Amino acid sequence: MTPAVPAGLILAGGLSRRMGGGDKGLQRLGGETILARIAQRLAPQVSPLLLNANGPAVRFGLGLPVVADTLPGHPGPLAGILAGLDHLARDVPATRFLLTVPSDCPFLPRDLAARLAAAAQGSGAAYAVSGGREHPVVGLWPVASRDTLRRLLVEEDERRMMNWARHSGAVPVEWPQAPVDPFLNINTPDDLLAAERLLAAYPAL
């Protein structure tokens, strides 16, 4: 049975090269950082809410517990997910599931955890889809899968999120794209401008 309230992990451990370096989650959108928007959306849905980041975490200023990657060399979001699962197993043993989201999706659904958890009842894991596009970084993962993930990363050098989703039997959960894609992500300065325009058109986002 999937618990109603999973832990949450915002993955902010990447290098943001397409944004020109720095942390894309610290870019401002509608007067606040993208990360602050994400934290506000997730906080009512998860417990605890954690931040996955590398280097000095004080720059984020969110006051969230920080979990750093344990595998060296920025091997991608799977390394952040593994760090989060290991943290839960060690420090929050009553929590059996982890909801992961990237640090660049400012319009995440407010029913994200509930719908993924409902879908994961049978399979144990679930991930988001919108408009037929798969977003496996937005997923719900059992803490019990951490040794499998570690083996994939360390022994098989697996880097692809979608392969992890398939490997763990995760089921896709579709969200509508109206009025905007809830998984719209911001990789570049142009993406940020486009998101500002959307926010101006739909202030309730």
Ligand SMILES: Nc1nc2c(ncn2[C@@H]2O[C@H](COP(=O)(O)OP(=O)(O)OP(=O)(O)O)[C@@H](O)[C@H]2O)c(=O)[nH]1
């Ligand atoms: N923990 C961790 N997270 C990562 C790593 N690489 C990417 N991510 C996260 O995975 C999500 C998607 O990352 P991308 O947008 O593909 O990569 P990025 O490094 O953030 O940005 P680019 O350098 O522009 O590709 C973001 O939330 C990143 O923070 C990594 O090596 N470790």
